[in-house]
Amino acid sequence: MIVCRSQAEIDKLRTVNQLVGRILSELRQLAAPGLTTLDIDRLAEERVRAAGAEPAFKGYHGFPATICASVNEQVVHGIPSDRKLVEGDILSIDMGAKLDGYYGDSAVTVAIGKVAPEATRLLRVTEESLFRGIEAVKPGGRVTDIGAAVQAHVEANGFSIVRDFVGHGIGTSLHEEPQIANYGPGGRGPRLSDGMVLAIEPMVNAGKAAVKVLSDGWTAVSRDGSLSAHFEHTVVVTPDGCEVLTRLTPQDAALAGR
Numbered sequence: 001m002i003v004c005r006s007q008a009e010i011d012k013l014r015t016v017n018q019l020v021g022r023i024l025s026e027l028r029q030l031a032a033p034g035l036t037t038l039d040i041d042r043l044a045e046e047r048v049r050a051a052g053a054e055p056a057f058k059g060y061h062g063f064p065a066t067i068c069a070s071v072n073e074q075v076v077h078g079i080p081s082d083r084k085l086v087e088g089d090i091l092s093i094d095m096g097a098k099l100d101g102y103y104g105d106s107a108v109t110v111a112i113g114k115v116a117p118e119a120t121r122l123l124r125v126t127e128e129s130l131f132r133g134i135e136a137v138k139p140g141g142r143v144t145d146i147g148a149a150v151q152a153h154v155e156a157n158g159f160s161i162v163r164d165f166v167g168h169g170i171g172t173s174l175h176e177e178p179q180i181a182n183y184g185p186g187g188r189g190p191r192l193s194d195g196m197v198l199a200i201e202p203m204v205n206a207g208k209a210a211v212k213v214l215s216d217g218w219t220a221v222s223r224d225g226s227l228s229a230h231f232e233h234t235v236v237v238t239p240d241g242c243e244v245l246t247r248l249t250p251q252d253a254a255l256a257g258r
């Protein structure tokens with residue numbers, strides 16, 4: 001069942017998702033050569049707890065940290081470690097939090113210092129594809145319209161959509177129905193309705209789409225070793241489209257064209 005949230009619930013979801021967005025904006029600005037992914041995780045946990053919230057990923061199926069930190073060919077679910085970031089890396093930071101019984105979830109991929117032009121393009125196309133997906137959200141539309149829009153943009157730019165992981169509904173649990181694949185075809189499956197809350201999260205490989213999970217049981221990497229990027233926003237369906245609950249930075253607003 002896909003839940004449609006009341007206005008009071010949407011207010012709570014907005015609060016926690018804006019918190020996640022704010023903390024991610026800070027982490028995004030701070031990520032730099034010389035820092036370890038564990039440094040970034042510690043700061044994230046501090047900020048989440050200082051706001052009276054709880055990390056949503058820590059302890060989730062045994063995941064040990066507040067953020068997922070996935071570097072370069074790592075796609076998602078990287079475990080923060082003493083790995084030092086170096087100039088030219090790209091770092092995906094995914095973070096969830098729980099406040100007052102409701103969940104927030106968002107992800108960004110950040111360039112560490114100066115990166116290769118292909119990496120810059122991968123980040124741009126992946127974030128753009130997220131906004132193409134968001135623009136496809138409207139009441140009466142279908143959940144699969146989101147993935148169709150994401151896929152079209154990614155493939156038009158010569159990159160590959162990862163198929164092994166999906167976006168999801170979110171609310172009083174981190175992962176709720178529906179699953180949101182990042183590929184089409186659209187026009188089928190459940191209809192979108194006012195009050196549905198969705199975490200949309202394309203993962204895009206510069207090379208082929210195939211991924212594998214490393215022996216730590218978590219870290220997913222591209223099989224061909226190509227760079228991978230991941231962006232995620234949580235949105236609520238409104239009468240005339242949707243509201244991005246995690247969007248706060250001017251950069252995000254400019255990309256969305258709103």
Ligand code: MG
Pocket residue numbers: 094095096105106107201232
């Ligand atoms: Mg996430």
Ligand code: MG
Pocket residue numbers: 105106167168199201232
């Ligand atoms: Mg998510």
